[in-house]
Amino acid sequence: MAMVRRSGDDPAPPRPKSGRPRLSARDWADAALAAMREGGLAAVAVEPLATRLGTTKGSFYWHFTGRDALIEAALERWAETETETLITDLEETGPDPELRLRRLFAEAVRSAAEDPLEVALLATADDPRVAAALERVTERRIAYVALQFELAGFPGPEARRRGLLAYSVYLGHTQLGHAVPASLPGGAELDRHLDRALDLLLMR
Structure with missing residues (x-):
């Protein structure tokens, strides 16, 4: 399971001065999956993903302890979207x-x-x-x-x-x-x- 730095009880980080919405751990996981689609596991790197998301590495380290934690979160997200969501839809x-x-x-x-x-x-x-x-x-x-x-x-x-x-x-x-x-x-x-x-x- 991905190691997330803060729990839901932690105070929210200050809103960026740019006014852009804060990125969530899910945003980062989705971006990591997009990188995997294009270049496999080796394409998951913090700085390029930050550029893709239009943010800084600080946003990444707010949510994750490191690259391994992001990869774990991305793989969990893949299991959720490509298996569990589909099964839920089928049951309906x-x-x-x-x-x-x-x-x-x-x-x-x-x-x-x-x-x-x-x-x-x-x-x-x-x-x-x-x-x-x-x-x-x-x-x-x-x-x-x-x-x-x-x-x-x-x-x-x-x-x-x-x-x-x-x-x-x-x-x-x-x-x-x-x-x-x-x-x-x-x-x-x-x-x-x-x-x-x-x-x-x-x-x-």
Whole structure:
């Protein structure tokens, strides 16, 4: 968990004389994720991020003890926005687990194809911080997908196997979408392709 310098009970810092709104720890975490999208983990550096945010390093050190704490916060933010928020949205689509699976599969594959962040994280999986975040997120995602298969009527062990297979298909599409995008169909054909993949995964 990111080491944040001050708790919610600490007095607020003085408002900058420029009148600009104070930056939050989340602003810094989002900026760090944007840097990872562009240049991987190595692109997370305090001074360039301060320039990107139009502030000084003082703002950074108000929230974080150092670069490692920022990286931890950014990875937590990634897990929140790319996993937990999506799961919350899916739970509002209704009680049909097959419908949730189809929507999840389509949205996740399209999002990963457009966003290089996940590929950048996978490429730096040898970093212990990234490896730990990937492990947590992967288990959370597979468990959620497996639950949908179980709700669709598959026994627990079989639901887990199908959840793992579905996630493997997702990762394969993610890597292909960035490495060899021409190998994947586009537009409506991609929708049909993904629906067919779910048909196979749901076959009894």
